[in-house]
Amino acid sequence: MSSVSEPLSAFETPAFETSSLEIASWESQRAPEPVGAYPHARRVGNLLFLSGLGPRQRGSKTIPGVTLGSNGEILAYDILLQCHSVFANVRMVLEEAGARWEDLVDVTVYLTDMQADFQTFNSLWAEYFPDPATRPCRTTVEVGALPTPIAIELKCLAELKSTQTTQSVQGASHAAHPD
Secondary structure (H helix, E strand, O other): OOOOOOOOOOOOOOOOOHHHOOEEEEOOOOOOOOOOOOOOEEEEOOEEEEOOEOOOOOOOOOOOOEEEOOOOOEEEEOHHHHHHHHHHHHHHHHHHOOOOHHHEEEEEEEEOOHHHHHHHHHHHHHHHOOOOOOOOEEEEEEOOOOOOOOOEEEEEEEEOOHHHHHHHHHHOOOOEEEO
16 A cells, blocks of 8 residues: 555555444434434544434424425425524534534535525524634535425534543443444
8 A cells, every 4th residue: 555645546545444443323312303214423433424404303393483384385484493403403413422512523504595594594603603713614505405394404524532432432322323
């Protein structure tokens, strides 16, 4: 294998020691249930990958700030309430998996109406991440629809510190499902 300073050739694949990586899937007991067959989060080594999370409430189909018509169509929604709710849901999954809000390193934001909602979301983002030096990276995209009648979904990546990784595995064994 090439040394770190030498570039890989077009046909050379770097070798990774995967057997030393600890891998676990996490199901939150507090965040809303996933709408598909996937975990809330998956830890690989010291990285925690969160599945897309919306503002729904656990144990119900209630979505804060949404008014639905008789056919399930969205009549009105409050993006501010949905943002607060989705941030709370992300925090729940992070905490149960042994991470903190401050451990977020990258967030992908899905909005269903960029023109109407971006400014509100962006202002709230600055409140939740007041220190520019520790704000996670972020990508914001507009999508035509999300799986449930929500206006926002977040996909997050966090870094677990070595003590957090050890504590979360020992302290949350009910939530960890080693693969």
